Structures are given as structure tokens and as C-alpha cells.
Amino acid sequence: MSAHPEHPLHLAVALDGAGWHPTAWRDPQATPQALFTPGYWTALVRAAERGLFDFATIEDALGLQSDDHLSTTDRRTDRVRGRLDAELIAAFVAPLTSRIGLVPTVTTTHTEPFHLASALATLDHDSLGRAGWRVQTSVRSDEAAHFGRRALPEIRRDALGTPEVDAAVADLFEEAGDAVEVVRRLWDSWEDGTEIRDAATGRFLDRDKLHHVDFTGRFFSVRGPGIVPRPPQGQPLVVVLAHGRTVYELAARSADVVLVTPQQASDVPRVVAEVRAAEQAVGRTGAPLRILAELVVALDPDPAAARERVGRLDGLAGSPLRSDAAIVTGSPGELADVLQEWRAASPELDGFRLRPAVLPTDLDALADELVPELQRRGVFRGEYDSVSLRERFGLVRPASRYASTPEVAR
């Protein structure tokens, strides 16, 4: 496989706590005392930028982590627990970086779409067009109790697939779809060029370019317009992680990028086909979803050392590493082989979001060993060639849906 200028490889990195291995924080290279300091996050995002990654995601939730993400608090004391607000981490690192996309995770379940639209538009202003949003829902009953506005049924893993649980989950996704729709409308509610500063007429802005969004849905209504002028990208990049048909459809309706979890190369064509089928089913128009596959990675130039390191962490955890995504433990060259093999399995796979098992160890290995290896093979860019995150994915800057005259993409 060679570099396809028309179909470049995209790489994102997923940042969370001390890494994606549950006992990553006990690795000798980990710095668990620093997890809640700004320097920790700055160093991670800068490492990802050094590796020319398209974007870094930052995980978040409105409750404490739990080994089973469906369950309420597990009260474990031997795992990383506690997080900073992801959107604010992204805002903090924005002025300290210049190219990498910044994609915080923010739930739609208990938040106000109006606040979300303002925050993400501002992140886009502060980062000069590098903001994204990983849309997430919260199914956990304990998170609902943190807000006290509505009760969510406790969803047990063994109850998945029952009609009540399916209905509750479908509601959450429908609400998420509505939230994204409102947020996008609010981003559009200020056309480009609304601020005119016309001293002759005393008008600071052209009110004809401001629009009520007047959204009314099952879960909320929002009048608008927004309070933040249209952000540099027009609309920050919307990203959804999806494991099955319902969420593929949410992504097809709402997102620009979908993150998927094939378990091996031979799954890739099927997953891509399911995403495309979901796009058809919801009547998606415009650019097709960019598709990134998820991989948990633990790397060492010596593959045996990588396996040994994960084995040690597995021992501390009391069980082998498991994930919704496939796991690659080996050398950067072996990971490069896997990435190329998966890309070869479907030309429509745009790239990968890589989840480092241990931070910063595996992130450094990605930036300093995997990426140079991919560059040597001629399959990854040698420098950032765009500033805006949308542009990096070949997505045009959308015109405001309310614009009476077509806007010039910038």
C-alpha cells in the first residue's frame, strides 16, 4: 500500500487517565500523582501533536469511572478514579498547541445543548479552528441521580436486549440526535459576517444574519440564536463512537466521523458496509461519514517486552486486558502492519483512533516510532498540511443553513 493523496491515512489518539489498561497507573513509567495537573495533559497533547495526529480525544463522563461502563459506581479503590472536565482541558491546551485537533467527550444526556454549543464554538475560536466534539450519552442511573431531574432505569448488562432497556437506550440516542441538531443550528444561527461595525448607521451587527433556531423536540425546545458568533470551522467536527446499528444511525444522522470497533481485518468490510447502510437508511446527504477503527495499543521495539509489560499489568489487574476494541501488543512495526492490513481490507476505512494502553509510554511510542515507520512506508504525511480540523478530513466549511446567499468557504 502506498500513500493515497486523495485518501490520506488519518490517525487520532484517545486520551484517558493513565491509559486504557485498567492498571496502567501502576506501570513504572506512569505518573499517577500528576493525572489531575495541567502539565500532564499539556505534555500528552503536545506528544500527539509531535506525532502529527489529526486529533486527540479526551474522555469524560458525569460520574466516576467504573470497570463496567454500564454499571453504577463500583467503589473500587485500586483503579484510576476521578477526572477533570474534558472540554476545559481542551480549552487549556488550545493556546499551547497549534495544529492538533482537540476533541473533548461531552454527554448529551444531562447537559444543556445551549451551553454545549457555546462552549464548543468558543473552543473553536480559541484554537483557531481545531475543535471537535465526541458525542456521548449516559445510560447510568447513578449519573441521573447526580442531577435529580429524571430517573433512568438501572441498565444491567444481562438486561440488554429487553424491550424496556432497548426503549430507554433508544430514547437516549434520540435525545442525543436532537442535541447535536440543536447545537449545529446554534452554530449556524450567526451567519458569517454578522458583525459589521457600521459606524455610519450605528449598527454593530446585521440582525438579518441572526436566526432563531426554534427547535422543538420530544425532550426539549430551544429558541436561539446562540450567543457566540459562528466559529472558524463553521461547525466543529462531530465524532461518534458506535458499536451497532442504532448508533451507526445516530452517527449517520449527526456526525462527521464515526469510530468503529472491528475485531480483525476481515471484519472491516462488513463494518464499513453497515455504516454505509445506516447512512442510506437515514437518508444522509453531504459528505459520507469518515470512518476510523479503534485499536488499543501497547508498544515496544521488542515485541516480547511489550507482551511482558501488558502481562505484568494484567497480573496486577487480576485478569487479562479486555476491551470493546481490538488490542495490538507488539512492536511499532507490527502495529503498522496491522493498520495497513485493515486499510487494505476496505478502501473506505479512513484511519484509526488509537488508545494507548499506558500513558505516556505508548503515546510516545506512537509519536516517535509508529509514525516515523508509517512515514518511511510512505503511508502517512510528513507534516501538517492544514490548520482546520474539518479541512484535514477533506470536509468543506459548511455554509450556515440560514444563509440567504451562499457563503464562500474559507
Next chain:
Amino acid sequence: MSAAKQVILGAYFPGVNHDTVWSDPASGSHIDFASFEHWARTAERGKLDLLFLAEGLRLRTRGEAIFDQDVVGRPDTFTVLASLAAITEHVGLAGTINSTFNEPYELARKFATLDLLSGGRAAWNVVTSFDAPTGENFRRGGFLHPSQRYERAGETLAATRRLWDSWGSDAVVADQESGRFLRDEHVGDFSFRGEQFDIAGRFSTPRSPQGHPVVLQAGESPAGRDFAAANSDAIFSRYQRFDEARAFYTDVKARVRKAGRDPDEVKILPSAAIILGDTEADARDRHADIRSRQVDPFTSIVLAETVWNRDLSDVDPDGPVPDLEPAPDAPKWIKGRAPLTQDAHATAEAWRELGRREGLTLRQVVTKVFDRNVFVGTPSSVAAEIDRYVREGAVDGFILGSHVSPSGLDEVVDRVVPLLQDRGVFRTEYTGTTLRDNLGLAPASRFGEPGTAG
């Protein structure tokens, strides 16, 4: 001899208001981060205590039309402050955040995060709203009865403080050897039950350097003053003229004492602007010029409309204050702006009386009534006045604005701050590490110990 009483200085970023002369060639973007960066770096160069952002959760309308005359649009407060935290080291970062359209869990983790990211420099200006038109932008809608807004504000603050206290400063052990990350399985446990909230669970963000970010409030009504006296670390007011400032100061400090707190633990910080000239006459000329641009004929009508609550388009701004009666009970004519009067009829009569007594037109009355610029003079006379206000117990300091942003603060920092430093009433270097240290406030209550800061 004890040291001279120190002046507290903050700066607010001019937002959506008629004081900002956007047509001035020096007026820059109100959105671009570069503007905020310039402003923050200037404040830090001047060793100021804090930066202050106001808030708006809807665009203003007049009649049904979106207001297009003043600066409109602003970025998200938390996001800007987090970005500023990265490029500053010492200055406090205060955000105005509404307690009506936010939930304690989210607020607590955003402020705790901002405090952690900034090394202990976060502050929250708690405001309330019962404005149904603002509710149109939120899933909750315009749900809150006006009488409940302080109830909700009080419960929001109490719940938020409970969340901040749910992680002790020793909660994160992170001992790689033993495998213990959290001190125990109850870290983060909380519950809060009141009239407005019934919430429980586990908080998810560790204790921040200040424990409790600094809490500011504004309050003018007796209920608002009592609430602020009982709950806040600093009070933001709009009383700047010496006598009214001292009356407010004396009243509020008495309320603080009555609430069982040390009056020194609550700082009173009116907003103010400084207009400088090389001579007193220069400064007065400059002031008059700026005022005429701030209160142009149309703006004078709009400001009158906020009192009258009706369309005054037909009124001549260069004629007398109109004899029309205000309509305080009519649907709001101007939405999305804080009310400027508690009693519209009394205010209208006072304006008429002022106009008759001094022979002023409506525009001249408005210009006079809304003159927020206390300090007009040379750098040395202004520095002397600021010092006098603090020394004589009218204020603890000021939050400074300007008619242009982001460069309006530059001349204050370059020309007035050095004179305050020469007088020994303003720091020459930051001494504390947190905003609480710099403001001279006690540390927040430590986990599990009786609170000292509420």
C-alpha cells in the same frame, strides 16, 4: 507602624453593554482569543488580582428585534478562562455563571477543573435569573418563579460546596506499590436535599488547590445583600461615588457581621472606569468625548426604555424627560438585560426632577445617571482617589472596565498602577500562589473540618 491598607484591583472584559465604544479605532474583537490574551497579559503585567467575565445567555431584543446597536455576542466564560489559565500564572480568573440555568454537579466540576488547571485561581460570580425569555434557550424553560431565585442560588451554592468537599485533599493516594489509588471507597460521596434539588451520588473531580474557588456576588436589594453577606467572599457592586459606595460598604459589612462572619472576609469591589489625561482639563475633555459616544441619542432612548419598559422611539432625546408613565407590568420591552430599577415610577420621577432642577435634556439626564466613570483625572490624582476610597472604608478595591477592549487596560497598568505601588498600597510582585492568598482570604474549609468559609 502597620502597613497601608492594600487596594484590590480586577479588570472586566467589556462585553455586551453601551459603555463599549466599538466604533473607536482602538476597539478590537470581543471574540478572538488574541483579544483576551492581550487583556490578560496586561492585567498580569500590572499584578492585578483578577480578571472578570460577565455573562449573557440570550441575545437582547428590543420589541421583537434583536438589538444591533451595541456589542453583541460573547464567548463561553469557562472555555475562555481555561484557555487564559494556560497563558497566565498569577492572575485570578473569575467567571459569571448563572445558578438558574446550570446544575450543581456540572458547575462544581467545571470550577474544580478550572481551579486545578490554574493552580488555584478560579472564582465564581454567582448570578441568578428568573427571566423566562432566557429560559427559552434551555431545556428547563422559564420554570423558576422570581421568588425562588435566591432559594435556588443558595441551594446551588450549598450543593456545589458539598461537592467540592466530597474529596479530601488526601483522597488521591496513587500508591503504585500497594495498588491503592483512592484513599477509600467513599471518596466523592455526597447527598443534598432541598426545595430545588434532591441529588446524591459520587462527585468525580478531585479537590482543587483552593478547595472552594472564590465566590463573588452582586446584590442590591436587601435580600440580595443578605444573601451575599452570608455566602460570598467578595461582592461586586455598581456603587462607585464615594458617599454611596461608603454607605453600601457600611451596610454590607454590618450584614456580614450579623451573619456571624468577619467583615474582613468579604471584599467589596465596585466596577469602575478610569479616564486619564495629562492635566485635569485634558481628562475632563476626554471624559466628555467618551460619554458623548457612549450615550448617543439612540442609546439614551434605549436606556430610558429599560426604566419605562415601553417603546420611546417617538420621544426626543434632546427634549425633556418624558411625562409618560412607565409600564413596569407590561411584557418586557427589552429582553435579556438586567433590570436597571426596582421602582420604575420612582426612578422616572427622579429623572424628571433632575431634568427640571438642572435644566437637562433626557439625553443629558441619562448621561449623568449612567456615568460609571468615577475616576477622571491625571494618573496621580486618580491613584490618590483610589487610595482614599480604600483607606476611608468606601471599598476594598475596584473591578476596572474601559470603553475600548482589549487595550483599554494598558494605560491604567502603565500609568496608575506604578503610582499605587509608589504609595505602598499595591503589590509590586505576586506573593500568594492562589487567588485566595492574593485577596487576603482565609483558606476554604478543609475536608472533614468545620468550615471557615461557609
